[in-house]
Amino acid sequence: MPCPDLGALRASLDAPDGAPADARDHARACPSCSDTLAELQRNAELAALAVALTAPSAPPAPAQVEAALARFEQRRARRAATAATAATALATPATPAATALATAATPAATAAAAQPAPSPSVGRAPGREGSPPGDSAGGAVHTPPVPLARRRLARLGARTRAAAAAMVAALVLAGLVATPAGRAAAGSFLAQFRSQRFQVLSLDPNQTSQVGDVLAELVDTGVFSGRAFQDSGFGEPQVAADRAEAARRAGFPVPVVDPAALPRGIERAPQRILVSPAREARLTFDRDRALDYLRAHGRPDAQLPERYDGTQLVVQVPAVVVQQFAGRDGGPALLVGKAGTLGLGTEGGASLEELREVVLDLPGLPAETVAELRAIGDWRNTLPLPVPTDEVRWNPTTIEGAEAIDFADPTGRLHALLWQRNDHIWGVAGVVSSDEARHVANSLG
Amino acid sequence: MRAVRDEATTRAGPGERFAAVFRERYGELYGLGYRLLGDHGEAEDVVQETFLRLDGHAVLDRPDEEVAAWLRRVCLNTAYNRLRGQRRASARLDRAGRAERVDDEADPAATPLLEVLRAEQQRAVRQALASLPERQRAALLLRHAGFSYAEIAATLDLAVGSVGVLLARGERAFRDAYLDDDPDPGANDALP
Numbered sequence: 292m293p294c295p296d297l298g299a300l301r302a303s304l305d306a307p308d309g310a311p312a313d314a315r316d317h318a319r320a321c322p323s324c325s326d327t328l329a330e331l332q333r334n335a336e337l338a339a340l341a342v343a344l345t346a347p348s349a350p351p352a353p354a355q356v357e358a359a360l361a362r363f364e365q366r367r368a369r370r371a372a373t374a375a376t377a378a379t380a381l382a383t384p385a386t387p388a389a390t391a392l393a394t395a396a397t398p399a400a401t402a403a404a405a406q407p408a409p410s411p412s413v414g415r416a417p418g419r420e421g422s423p424p425g426d427s428a429g430g431a432v433h434t435p436p437v438p439l440a441r442r443r444l445a446r447l448g449a450r451t452r453a454a455a456a457a458m459v460a461a462l463v464l465a466g467l468v469a470t471p472a473g474r475a476a477a478g479s480f481l482a483q484f485r486s487q488r489f490q491v492l493s494l495d496p497n498q499t500s501q502v503g504d505v506l507a508e509l510v511d512t513g514v515f516s517g518r519a520f521q522d523s524g525f526g527e528p529q530v531a532a533d534r535a536e537a538a539r540r541a542g543f544p545v546p547v548v549d550p551a552a553l554p555r556g557i558e559r560a561p562q563r564i565l566v567s568p569a570r571e572a573r574l575t576f577d578r579d580r581a582l583d584y585l586r587a588h589g590r591p592d593a594q595l596p597e598r599y600d601g602t603q604l605v606v607q608v609p610a611v612v613v614q615q616f617a618g619r620d621g622g623p624a625l626l627v628g629k630a631g632t633l634g635l636g637t638e639g640g641a642s643l644e645e646l647r648e649v650v651l652d653l654p655g656l657p658a659e660t661v662a663e664l665r666a667i668g669d670w671r672n673t674l675p676l677p678v679p680t681d682e683v684r685w686n687p688t689t690i691e692g693a694e695a696i697d698f699a700d701p702t703g704r705l706h707a708l709l710w711q712r713n714d715h716i717w718g719v720a721g722v723v724s725s726d727e728a729r730h731v732a733n734s735l736g
Numbered sequence: 737m738r739a740v741r742d743e744a745t746t747r748a749g750p751g752e753r754f755a756a757v758f759r760e761r762y763g764e765l766y767g768l769g770y771r772l773l774g775d776h777g778e779a780e781d782v783v784q785e786t787f788l789r790l791d792g793h794a795v796l797d798r799p800d801e802e803v804a805a806w807l808r809r810v811c812l813n814t815a816y817n818r819l820r821g822q823r824r825a826s827a828r829l830d831r832a833g834r835a836e837r838v839d840d841e842a843d844p845a846a847t848p849l850l851e852v853l854r855a856e857q858q859r860a861v862r863q864a865l866a867s868l869p870e871r872q873r874a875a876l877l878l879r880h881a882g883f884s885y886a887e888i889a890a891t892l893d894l895a896v897g898s899v900g901v902l903l904a905r906g907e908r909a910f911r912d913a914y915l916d917d918d919p920d921p922g923a924n925d926a927l928p
Contacts, residue, residue: 298901302885334907341861341914342880345771347779350763359766360758363784367791496789500817 294324301331488711489696490667491685492675498657499679505655514581515604517574528565528613540566541610541631543715548614548627552734554727557625561614569610569631576602576639576646588654595649598640607634609716618722625721627731632714633674676709690717690732697725708732753796757803758787764881765811771877772815774862782818786811805890808883812874812891819866864913872906879903 295303295314303315318324351359494502509515531537534545550559578600585593609631618624637643651661660677667673676696678685688697688708695710698720706728707720719732765786769779786807790796795806865873871892878888879899889896 297904301904302900331904334911338876338907338910339880344857345861347770356759356762359762363787
């Protein structure tokens with residue numbers, strides 16, 4: 292028998308599970324193979340011992356698995372609600388910028404949108420060996436743990452976290468959307484970016500994760516800081532008594548939703564009307580921390596002009612009005628929203644375009660995503676909507692002649708339409724079919 | 737660890753089928769996530785994300801063994817995503833090590849030195865694992881978590897006959913990384 296190859300020898304150690312035992316028999320008589328086999332065995336034994344050290348001391352008990360399943364159901368429900376809400380780009384007043392910018396969005400923005408309050412799991416001490424999550428006395432059902440990137444954001448206060456994530460998302464998106472160098476910085480930030488149309492940016496799970504990590508680290512490391520956000524009014528939306536009051540607070544007319552256009556099972560009148568007024572938010576760029584960040588991520592020769600330090604990213608967050616309609620169970624089943632457009636710019640030593648170049652060059656962003664964003668021509672007026680491909684499906688469409696995007700969750704139970712017209716962002720979303728959402732959208736005039 | 741097809745679950749409706757798969761596979765996926773990440777919360781989060789991706793996915797209509805392989809693959813990839821980037825991986829591993837030590841230090845009477853050493857060992861193992869190419873790391877983890885060659889092959893989408901060589905190389909690489917200050921650097925010279 293010729294000498295077996297390395298794989299066969301290794302597999303012979305696990306026979307009968309692995310390879311034929313005759314490889315081992317051969318090795319007994321072959322000095323060369325015998326040495327190799329002995330070494331393979333030592334390596335395998337070391338790996339087995341070492342990997343065993345990392346195992347949880349006990350598998351989850353059935354009750355813990357049931358608790359995990361319950362947490363999963365909660366998370367699934369929250370994700371579905373978030374997808375519908377985010378897809379309208381209108382309905383999360385705690386983080387309007389995040390939602391408007393990042394429809395169905397990056398992990399950081401989604402985390403901020405979906406979790407305005409800190410999760411109970413945030414900041415908890417790691418469980419000890421043998422204490423898988425959910426192993427608490429009484430078997431209480433916990434809110435699911437949040438991913439690490441979200442936990443980092445959670446070190447900030449809830450409002451600051453939401454606002455900071457939104458702002459960084461704004462910078463990344465608006466920055467990435469720009470075309471390459473050569474564009475002169477605009478004199479005022481209003482001239483630098485103003486959303487007038489959307490472009491979907493499909494992100495696979497890896498890309499979503501990568502973008503989310505970068506966003507979280509920018510906030511976490513203090514490259515961008517936003518203490519002012521704590522006082523900037525980001526928070527819960529206010530309930531308006533009626534459309535007139537909502538219009539007064541928002542500064543634009545609030546459309547009447549034609550009851551005849553509403554799907555069956557949806558209440559004819561809005562359950563409530565929520566208003567989030569327009570506001571301005573600022574995020575300060577720290578040049579030294581940015582250099583530290585770049586150098587810590589494989590850019591030892593990174594340079595940034597000193598004048599960049601202290602530049603403020605200014606985001607004009609539009610007013611948002613959401614009319615919420617109840618379904619048969621009394622819960623929200625349809626959202627009809629309208630918002631102003633989003634403005635973005637800088638004040639200080641760096642222009643938006645220059646900050647965009649910094650962001651474009653950040654280590655860790657997926658190259659395909661950067662390339663896709665660079666390819667957008669009308670960067671000053673095009674709002675990219677990062678859409679995770681594993682969570683949201685979308686198709687381009689039109690609403691009354693305006694370019695629109697039709698979103699759906701993978702189950703097909705939730706649909707949303709998003710479009711811009713007459714300097715406003717419009718959205719319809721809910722537990723409805725695509726046709727039903729379109730019928731409502733067309734009725735808004 | 738061999739997947740057993742449960743005819744009852746395959747006849748059930750989508751919701752029941754999903755719940756049955758969740759119950760059957762949660763433990764093994766959780767074990768994989770914990771081995772890689774060293775944090776109970778993160779491990780559960782990885783498993784939850786894995787099942788979120790399964791929700792509504794066509795693979796759920798496939799036989800149990802295929803579903804299980806798909807879940808393991810997604811689980812590992814999700815965990816890898818969290819470890820992506822050597823610096824971030826190292827920082828997280830360090831944090832995981834520090835967190836466990838801090839946890840121990842918080843109650844020294846209840847946490848003997850052995851526990852501290854154990855935490856340090858775990859950190860070293862995970863750091864060595866993180867340095868391996870992903871497929872080698874996956875093969876090594878799966879094998880020493882008790883999965884068969886066939887299950888490893890299905891998870892990594894390769895021929896069963898290729899598992900052995902992947903393991904051999906992975907274990908050698910692991911040894912090199914783990915015993916970074918190996919007093920006998922020529923110990924592996926016998927391997928081709």
